[in-house]
Amino acid sequence: MYPNPKTMLYHESPFQLVIAVLMSAQTTDVGVNKVTPALFAAYPDANAMAEADVADLEDKIKTIGLYRNKAKNMKKTAIMIRDEFGGQVPNTREELEKLPGVGRKTANVVLSEAFGVPTIAVDTHVERVTKRMGIVPPNASVRETEEILMARIPENRWRDAHHQFIYFGREYCTARNPKCRKDPRIDFCECRVLPQYG
Ligand code: SF4
Incomplete structure (x- = not known):
């Protein structure tokens, strides 16, 4: 996407x-x-x-x-x-x-x-999206979220992943009223935290 x-x-x-x-x-x-x-x-x-x-x-x-x-x-x-x-x-x-x-x-x-140093910056969008998707446990701190994402995503994708979570969080997995139900392409989330939106 x-x-x-x-x-x-x-x-x-x-x-x-x-x-x-x-x-x-x-x-x-x-x-x-x-x-x-x-x-x-x-x-x-x-x-x-x-x-x-x-x-x-x-x-x-x-x-x-x-x-x-x-x-x-x-x-x-x-x-x-x-x-x-x-x-x-x-x-x-x-x-x-x-x-x-x-x-x-x-x-x-x-x-x-x-x-060009590989990092994953965790902002509000990255934290919300990765927790809803079940990639990161809901109670993880910001620092733990960063470490879990670094462990689960190949280093050469860290930079892009940071931006992609943000883009997705702004466009679909918004804080209120996520738009995922309205787009058939969004069939990859497990949404363990907010199943009502899945
Ligand atoms: S199913 Fe919807 S609310 Fe859940 S993680 Fe995906 S986009 Fe976000």
Whole structure:
């Protein structure tokens, strides 16, 4: 169904990807993509964003959730990339997770998308879909979900699988009122958690 999945977040560099993923917490990718072109036109790299006025960052991203906190973290992240990593986004998990606002999920996305390191980032869609499908037990933590998926999916498919679960979760296995009943192609789920939807 999704043979060549790609991240939907607009970006033109690893730095812009870090900022876009950081902004995407509890916000749709569509919402992030509405603000990033103007944001990145004004602040295209870490050096530029490190010098930004936080009030201007807030103004440029004010349509997305938690924008005040995100604006602060964006500036702090830009300063750290400029001062501690020579202006380049680091390419190890340990260093990425030092950046303000960057947790394991964001680090996984950046490692995978920007540096080609195989990872499976577990977001709300990946967790919901894989639990409903019965690939992951319902009580697994986010970290356990990641480990189970890495054990069950060949490494060369981790990146694509991450995107494919997200695409499928957005299109069919939605949080409310899944659309699977309306499409005869969706006959592969066991849906052990929500059998009423199967
Ligand atoms: S049967 Fe429907 S609700 Fe269950 S996992 Fe598949 S798409 Fe999701």
